[in-house]
Amino acid sequence: MSGTGGQGTASKGYEGDGEGRLEGRVVAVAGAAGPAGAAALLRLADEGATVVAADADAARLAEAVDAARFAHGGATVTGDTVDLLDLDATRAWADRTEKEFGRIDGLVHLVGGWRGSSSFAATDLADWDALNGLLVRTLQHTSLAFESALERSSNGRFVLVSAAGATKPTAGNAAYGAAKAAAEAWTLALADAFRKAGGEDGPAAAATILVVKALVNDRMRAERPNAKFSGFTDVSDLADAIAATWTKPLEEVNGTRQWLTPKP
Secondary structure, three states: OOOOOOOOOOOOOOOOOOOOOOOOOEEEEEOOOOHHHHHHHHHHHHOOOEEEEEEOOHHHHHHHHHHHHHHOOOOOEEEEEOOOOOHHHHHHHHHHHHHHHOOOOEEEEOOOOOOOOOOOOOOOHHHHHHHHHHHHHHHHHHHHHHHHHHHHOOOOEEEEEEEHHHOOOOHHHHHHHHHHHHHHHHHHHHHHHHHHHHHHHOOOOEEEEEEEOOEEOHHHHHHOOOOOOOOOEEHHHHHHHHHHOOOOOHHHHOOEEEEOOOOO
């Protein structure tokens, strides 16, 4: 079941529309314990994927995995406590996943974090250190660990969720914007690696960036009933967008930024 397939560049990696479009696929989700991760697990399971979730928070991860299993009886959703700041541990997770399920068709990077300041001058460089680890280092480790497995898939996807602040950073978000921009650049470099690996047949897999202003979920709305959350993307809509990255040919997805909020 491995290999790049022989569909040609016009339709390589195209799954088509409809329910169950990820049937038989194996998708790993990094940073799966938060609201966005929980929504992604639900949507991917609904699409028929085998979902392999990882997070450093074992309790919250178990909760998200159980919710996805409960919502979709019979769905295969597993959870693994992984320190994604440890390259060896991340590689071991990727190797273990491919060995157990025979393939890996996707890696969704949802490891997040935010720190900001009242002004540019007030920026604490300790914030950069923290965000570099969360937003950049975990991305580097997952991309290095999963690249070859995604290339062996007939329809591999690497999905980064980024923020509009990477394109138009504000004074109080210098560290956050810089970290997001670095993560985007790294993902686009992975996309170029996929392009070169596929040669004339088109990219061997696809790396793409989903850009939001910020995310919102039902709990946030309940806690702030008067807030408008203008331009925010609901985590369920993000999950839909993640699943939809498998509906287009690899060459239409690879190396793209897909905006889920108006460009700044």
